Amino acid sequence: MTTAEKYVTAAYCVVFAVVLVYVLIMALKLHRLEREVDELADRVPAEDDAEETPRETARVG
């Protein structure tokens, strides 16, 4: 492998490494957001149940 070939390979590897690191950071962030959404989803029904008043049943149609 010549010096030019080594440098060109290094340049392309750097591009992919940077894109890969960026995608990994984004994936970790989205994973954290997913957990937060789950936490919130767990909290929402509990609060809805507490506030919900009993309703009368009625026939439709």
Next chain:
Amino acid sequence: MSAPAATIGAVGRTSRIPLPALAATSLVLVTTAIVFVFFVAPTDANQGFSQRIFYFHVSIAITAYACFAGAAWQAFRLLWKRDPLADLKSYVCVHQGVIFGTLVLITGSIWAKISWGRWWLWSSDQLVLFLVLFLFYCAYFMLRFSLDPGPQRANLSAVYALFGVVLIPVSFAAIRLAKDIIHPVVFTLHGPNFGGWILVTYCISQVAMLVLAYTLYRVELAGKQLDGRIRELREVLA
């Protein structure tokens, strides 16, 4: 549908193109570009093998300019139409531009080391002007994060992003107007300085980089929107 559910449901409705399709297209295009760069494009008679850096270096540079131009457009929309999402879009565009700008500097330095024997030349106006453009947009983050979130931060960031767009034609023209012809000129007033498979490979690389940048932009924007909505929901539920 309850208000929080409607809020979460609204996340990610910025475009009709689904993200997985975009990601798959990026992957296919980047892979095709690499195959063309290393196996189809002929070796340049003057520069030899090192010229193959140019396919990604130039494509990434033009993509970075496109990101900065996109940031300016969104900033303009914020100031003109008061689009609340434009501030976030402008910020994400600048972020993408800085990432691609970093890659331009790295790949350019590697090419310079092969061709000129040095990583950087301070005497070259083109390189210094691109560095100025890059640092200008790096300073955007310092400005943005030194202010509290709100209309003032959005307006100041938008004005800054609009000013930055002036540097793009300056940086682009510097490569053509500079008297020291160190940096190769790829596009002239008469069109590209190459043809055949080199032009085909360059076009594929350029499209690949633009689609990749757009995909990353969409992913980051969706993440930021979701983050903002979750914060709002936490405040509502607190």
